[in-house]
Amino acid sequence: MTARAFIVGAARSGSGKTSVAIGLMRALARRGLAVRGAKSGPDYIDPGFHAAATGAPGVNLDSWAMPPAFLGHLAAAQAEAEVLVIESAMGLFDGVPAAPGRSGAAADLARAWGVPVLLVLDVSGQSQTVAAIARGFASHDPGVRIAGVVLNQVASERHERLCRAAVEALGLPVVGAVHRNPDMALPERHLGLVQAREHAALEAFIERLAEVMARSIDLDAVLALARPLDAAGSAGAALPPPGQRIALADDAAFAFVYPHVLGHWRAAGAEILRFSPLADEAPDPSCDACWLPGGYPELHAGRLAAAGRFLAGLRRFAATGSVHGECGGFMVLGRAIEDAGGVTHPMAGLLGQVTSYAQRRMNLGYRQARLIGAAPIGPAGARIRGHEFHYSRVTEPGDDPPLAELADGEGRPLGVSGARRGNVTGTFFHAIAME
Incomplete structure (x- = not known):
């Protein structure tokens, strides 16, 4: 089985990627699909939420820290499902100056395997200006395809209408609009989000996210934009076990x-x-x-x-x-x-x-x-x-x-x-x- 994959990306941290990704994972799993999650970059917290949302282990896919063969090996193993949702760290193109494809940015994964991006845009404090941001993402790197947009932090029906029309005029499909909802916020502490194991009423929280995403996002359109993940490699760069x-x-x-x-x-x-x-x-x-x-x-x-x-x-x-x-x-x-x-x-x-x-x-x-x-x-x-x-x-x-x-x-x-x-x-x- 080779999963259809897509990347949930954004312009920056705090745009709602994690909430959208977790909610989509559970919403798709509730349809009876075998779903798995992955996180770009060095993040311990989100894979735990991914595992809780899907019932399957999460994984990190880090193009800077992992040699390409090892990265492909892990991606191929995680693609033994029907749907693979890859959550970007920080902004989609954020990484470090490095050799091509080794920056640590989620864009490296999109480029290497042809994985389309579902772009989450926080539209609070703006309306038609969101089109300029979407246009920038769509044209920034020809090797990275923005396949759809989710509007997040929408204030009203009128706000949604203005933002949606501006983005769709570019030829980019808007597959969902998530209105402001303080109940969706993930708790944080000084080093980031609270661990999944520490979250009170975790299952109810994930179910609530799934309900919001199923109501706010066209799941059929999301599945239609996903593409099979073609990755392969070897485990040669894995850390050896420290003992038997x-x-x-x-x-x-x-x-x-x-x-x-x-x-x-x-x-x-x-x-x-x-x-x-x-x-x-x-x-x-x-x-x-x-x-x-x-x-x-x-x-x-x-x-x-x-x-x-x-x-x-x-x-x-x-x-x-x-x-x-x-x-x-x-x-x-x-x-x-x-x-x-x-x-x-x-x-x-x-x-x-x-x-x-x-x-x-x-x-x-x-x-x-x-x-x-x-x-x-x-x-x-x-x-x-x-x-x-x-x-x-x-x-x-x-x-x-x-x-x-x-x-x-x-x-x-x-x-x-x-x-x-x-x-x-x-x-x-x-x-x-x-x-």
């Missing part, structure tokens, strides 16, 4: 794991045993590797500091098994976390750094890493692509050797990063794929 049996921290404090990473670990024969540090659970001692993902440990620092069984068990595990922490996991492996209120909470002490959310600094962007020492994410010398997104600041670096040399998405050196001590390694950057 992997203890994976998994709760509200540790939730940022890419679906494609876990999928490859399982495909390679690894067994994943989940545990909850917030429930004061320790990694299973029968495992040979422990993975502490990113998440929101700063919101739970007091509970983690008081989780004696977790911290003692993690220290025992590190004596013989490998332990790796990404971002929030890296922070917990350190000596302490200072929360936003200025209270310092002791952590595992398996690495030497102290991090602070009281002294905030935004760290955001793609990262290219060369491993100085061996780690669960690869051997010494390995080159890995990923990203960094956090507001914490290292206030005491400790004296552990660094794990990697970093550069940004354009190759500009950023210095060394992370730490390693014995069987324990950690970094602020999230690994996505091998180069």
Whole structure:
């Protein structure tokens, strides 16, 4: 089975892409179609909502971080459905300066596979001017086809009529108009949307989005504009499993794991045993590797500091098994976390750094890493692509050797990063794929 695919794109973040994408996924699934979702770029949150809306795992498709063969491999696997809805990150053409097709923008996917774009335009504060924006998108890149438009944040029937007529005069079909509805808003926090697992009444919320989209958008027209996704590749750039049996921290404090990473670990024969540090659970001692993902440990620092069984068990595990922490996991492996209120909470002490959310600094962007020492994410010398997104600041670096040399998405050196001590390694950057 090869899915008919389309990209839900927009001019910027905050235009309503996620609400439209989630609602369309569920509305199409309610028709009895096998639907899957995908997210362009390095986003942990939206694939969880996609999975909840479709009942099937989501995936990230990142043209900067993933070599073309690996990107095609993941896309082909996700296309084993009837409909694939790909949600763009930020604006449709937003990425970093890079080799052709490797910018990280959703437009790269549209161009590579001929996937048409359903353009969501927030028309609040404008009417006929929306046509100028639509014209710009339609003509900006001849390799990217804008197949239809959804008007979002429509204020009234008259507002819809004016906007619709202006866009359709360009020859672009308007397949829907979503009127203002505060009940559709997704809750947010300092690092973005609240995780799907934390959303109160998630199923009712998704059903409400589906009702709105089914009422506001011509689903038959959306299906008619979708095209079969012709993608193929290989899994050669996938991150290797860090062990045969992997203890994976998994709760509200540790939730940022890419679906494609876990999928490859399982495909390679690894067994994943989940545990909850917030429930004061320790990694299973029968495992040979422990993975502490990113998440929101700063919101739970007091509970983690008081989780004696977790911290003692993690220290025992590190004596013989490998332990790796990404971002929030890296922070917990350190000596302490200072929360936003200025209270310092002791952590595992398996690495030497102290991090602070009281002294905030935004760290955001793609990262290219060369491993100085061996780690669960690869051997010494390995080159890995990923990203960094956090507001914490290292206030005491400790004296552990660094794990990697970093550069940004354009190759500009950023210095060394992370730490390693014995069987324990950690970094602020999230690994996505091998180069």
